Amino acid sequence: MDFTELLEKRRAVRDFEDRTVPLEVIKAIIADSIKAPNASNRQPWKFIVVNNKAMLKRISDASKKVIIAGIEKDPNSPMKGYLDTLKKEDFNVFYNASCAVIIVAPLKGATIAQDCGLLAAYFMLSAASRGLGTCWIAQGAEARDPELLAELGLPEGYRMWAPLILGYPKAIPPMPDRKEPDILKIIT
């Protein structure tokens, strides 16, 4: 599969077959992902592998609690319309995924967010090249329950940056529309 095909194949997937992702496959994708460019080759990232639906449900519940509290505190929250969905007991921010790899990195640092973006892109493309689907679930990173975070092995001073769900897609959804690239200026 060449890169152009891979770009078409890498779609946000939220609906997976009921099939476990083998740990060797997860490790191979992680090994690809760390080849991502990053600021001064500091490689600030660490990984938590959650190949367990019940644990993902717990992370989802803890994250929803934080998000709901945030919306309820802010009468102008742009996420207000989303509150009813979030409050549904059976709404899981990770959808029906049974596997997620959580990219964690230091809480602070001028280039951490960009580095995590670079790594996540590599991760998602590597997964797609192996026939797996992914989706970055930013909402799943909101959990702040100290006991849960300790159970996940999150080190002091670190946060979850990118929970990436992973699995065998039931279908590859079409690409959502993209705007024409906005090239502000061409200086030759």
Place this chain on the structure above:
Amino acid sequence: MDFTELLEKRRAVRDFEDRTVPLEVIKAIIADSIKAPNASNRQPWKFIVVNNKAMLKRISDASKKVIIAGIEKDPNSPMKGYLDTLKKEDFNVFYNASCAVIIVAPLKGATIAQDCGLLAAYFMLSAASRGLGTCWIAQGAEARDPELLAELGLPEGYRMWAPLILGYPKAIPPMPDRKEPDILKIIT
């Protein structure tokens, strides 16, 4: 070229052949890059194409001025050892590149930095798949001279996030060492 080969081929390149990158090639790489996943498909990015060595030198000089002032103001700056290099008139943060694509995006926004990281990864891989080399030159984004930024077409409320130099590599450097992936926990 499959994805594994592409990962080996995508290296930080700072030394380019003296050959102009055709605008169609630059546009094709940009068109690939915007297929990157991004928060809520908001696609916050815009592009400035600088295919002109003299303009890159001006951006480099304006950026160096800001970086040098920052180091001189902070006696504990971690970049202190870099001051002599920066002060050399002929040191250009873009090296000998004659082309850069500058990814610009809003100054503020919780997911902007990650989105730019995702886009930049796509851009660099697309360039590598076409035989071109790239390097993210964070230092080139420091220019704050209002006249220069206006000349570049930078909109109000936006900043340069990722200046990516682009060209035909003189050589593909070897991959710098990577740490073994630090998997903190595997929950099955």
